[in-house]
Amino acid sequence: MSHPRIHFDPFGEPRPAGTTHPMLDELRERCPAFHSGAGHGFWVLTRHEDIVAAYQDAGSHSSRAISVIDPDPPYQWIPIMLDPPLHTTWRRLLRPLFTSARAAAMRDAVRRRCVELVEGMAAKGSCDFVADFARRFPTTVFLEFMGLPARRLTADADVHGCPMRAGDMVMLPLMMANRDPRVFPDPQTVDFDRAPNRHIAFGAGPHRCLGAHLARLQLRIALEEWHRRIPDYRIPDGARPTEHAGLVLGLDTLPLTWPT
Numbered sequence: 644m645s646h647p648r649i650h651f652d653p654f655g656e657p658r659p660a661g662t663t664h665p666m667l668d669e670l671r672e673r674c675p676a677f678h679s680g681a682g683h684g685f686w687v688l689t690r691h692e693d694i695v696a697a698y699q700d701a702g703s704h705s706s707r708a709i710s711v712i713d714p715d716p717p718y719q720w721i722p723i724m725l726d727p728p729l730h731t732t733w734r735r736l737l738r739p740l741f742t743s744a745r746a747a748a749m750r751d752a753v754r755r756r757c758v759e760l761v762e763g764m765a766a767k768g769s770c771d772f773v774a775d776f777a778r779r780f781p782t783t784v785f786l787e788f789m790g791l792p793a794r795r796l797t798a799d800a801d802v803h804g805c806p807m808r809a810g811d812m813v814m815l816p817l818m819m820a821n822r823d824p825r826v827f828p829d830p831q832t833v834d835f836d837r838a839p840n841r842h843i844a845f846g847a848g849p850h851r852c853l854g855a856h857l858a859r860l861q862l863r864i865a866l867e868e869w870h871r872r873i874p875d876y877r878i879p880d881g882a883r884p885t886e887h888a889g890l891v892l893g894l895d896t897l898p899l900t901w902p903t
C-alpha cells in the first residue's frame with residue numbers, strides 16, 4: 644500500500660527561533676502519518692488523537708528504545724525505557740517520591756533559588772535567558788529533565804494507510820499534538836486560561852511524567868519571581884535567537900534586555 648514518504652529530520656542544525664512550528668503545522672495538515680527516511684528510518688504520527696492513543700497503548704508500543712535515532716540502545720534508563728509489568732512495579736515504588744504534597748514542600752526552597760538567580764541578573768539589564776536562567780533553574784532544583792518521544796512498535800499496525808511493522812520505530816511528537824487545531828482552537832495563541840486544555844506536554848499513558856507537580860511549581864514560581872523583578876523586557880534589535888527540534892523543541896539562545 645502506498646503511504647506518504649517525507650524526508651523529515653527533526654534533529655538537524657539549530658534554525659531561527661519560531662521556524663520549527665510552522666514546518667510541523669504544515670506537515671500535520673498534509674498527512675496524519677508518514678514515513679521518514681532520515682537516520683535509520685521511522686514512522687511519524689502527527690495528530691493529537693493518534694499520538695495520545697499510541698502513548699496509551701503500551702501493549703503495541705515498547706519504550707525499550709525511545710529515540711528514533713537510536714533504535715538499539717545498549718543502555719536502559721529507568722523507568723522511562725521499561726515496559727509493563729516491570730515498569731508498573733517501578734512506578735509503584737517511585738510514585739510516593741513525586742506526589743503534589745512533596746512538590747509543595749519544596750516550594751520555599753525552589754522560590755529562594757529562583758529569586759537568587761533573577762536578583763543576580765536584574766541590575767545587569769540584559770541576559771541570555773536560556774544560558775542564564777532556563778538551563779540553570781530547573782537543573783539546580785532537579786537532576787533530570789526528560790521529554791522523550793518515540794517508542795518502538797511491538798505489533799503490526801496499519802495507521803492512516805501506513806503499514807507499520809513490529810520492530811519499526813515510531814515518532815510521537817508531543818510538540819505536534821499540542822498544536823493540533825482539531826483539539827486546540829487557535830493553537831498559535833498563548834492562552835494560560837485555555838479550557839478545556841487537553842495538552843500532553845507531560846506525556847500520556849503509563850510513562851506520563853512523574854515530575855509534573857514539581858515542574859508546574861517551578862514554572863509558576865519562575866513566572867512570578869521574574870515578572871516581579873523584571874516586568875519589562877524585550878529581545879534586542881538585531882538579535883537572532885535560534886531553536887533546535889530534537890526529542891523536545893527548545894531555544895538555544897534568547898537574548899533579552901530591560902531598563903535598569
Ligand code: HEM
Pocket residue numbers: 698706709722723724734785787788789790791792793817843844845846847849850851852853854855857858
Ligand atoms: C516542564 C517540565 C517537564 C516536561 C515538559 C516533562 C515531560 C515529560 C514527558 C513528555 C514524559 C514522558 C516520556 C515518554 O512517554 O516517553 C516524562 C517522563 C518523566 N518525567 Fe518529566 N517533564 C518535565 C519535568 C520533569 C521533572 C522536573 C521531573 C522530576 C522531578 C521529571 C521526571 C520524569 C520521569 C521520572 C519520567 C519517566 C516516567 C516513566 O517512565 O514512567 N520530569 N516527562
